[in-house]
């Protein structure tokens with residue numbers, strides 16, 4: 726198990742957001758975290774990345790308690806793609822290279838440059854290398870932020886709504902990249918998703934959060950009309966169209 730979470734509880738002041746969260750993730754798995762706005766999905770990712778500290782419970786990464794890892798060590802194990810990213814006067818190449826920071830001792834090595842080029846190529850970003858990040862479209866910038874997390878060579882990739890603001894082609898491309906990289910590099914990807922259809926298509930496992938707890942956890946079979954109704958309050962059909970599982974919501 727690359728990630729093992731047990732009994733995690735988190736509150737903002739006295740408001741409990743996460744209650745007794747327990748689940749495990751294996752290397753190479755893509756896990757979608759689902760739930761309504763405010764369910765605590767981003768809070769959960771931030772606990773795994775030590776941006777927030779849970780009140781109770783343990784989070785083990787590769788059997789190491791994250792509380793015993795310093796930020797430097799954690800950054801070698803966990804890459805984080807936050808919900809909001811902004812560009813600046815930095816080139817795409819430099820922005821991605823910055824992801825190597827946890828590995829750099831004194832100087833940037835040939836290997837750092839090599840990995841940066843490799844990842845830029847993997848995400849079809851070579852032609853953008855010298856563009857400033859504040860001159861990119863939302864989709865292009867999203868890929869740069871994912872590239873920056875990947876050059877960290879993480880064992881776990883945390884992505885908070887990575888398809889937000891992306892057009893249809895970029896949504897599919899970004900999800901395919903996440904899935905392909907998880908499989909080829911044996912990385913566990915934990916992805917907060919609102920689009921159930923994208924989640925269904927590209928994830929191996931699903932965790933549905935409701936009222937601070939895990940309401941359901943498992944494979945595709947948990948994305949069924951009963952659970953969708955219970956978690957989102959929406960009636961829906963789940964059909965198989967040309968081999969692709971599809972959620973069709975009914976008017977509320």
Ligand SMILES: Nc1ncnc2c1ncn2[C@@H]1O[C@H](COP(=O)(O)OP(=O)(O)OP(=O)(O)O)[C@@H](O)[C@H]1O
Nearest residue numbers: 737738742760761762763764765766767768769917
């Ligand atoms: N810094 C904060 N201080 C106090 N409350 C917060 C803070 N950040 C988030 N919250 C609250 O905690 C709850 C969970 O927030 P979180 O961002 O984890 O939800 P989410 O499931 O990711 O939501 P969304 O789908 O809208 O992004 C929300 O009710 C939110 O208002």
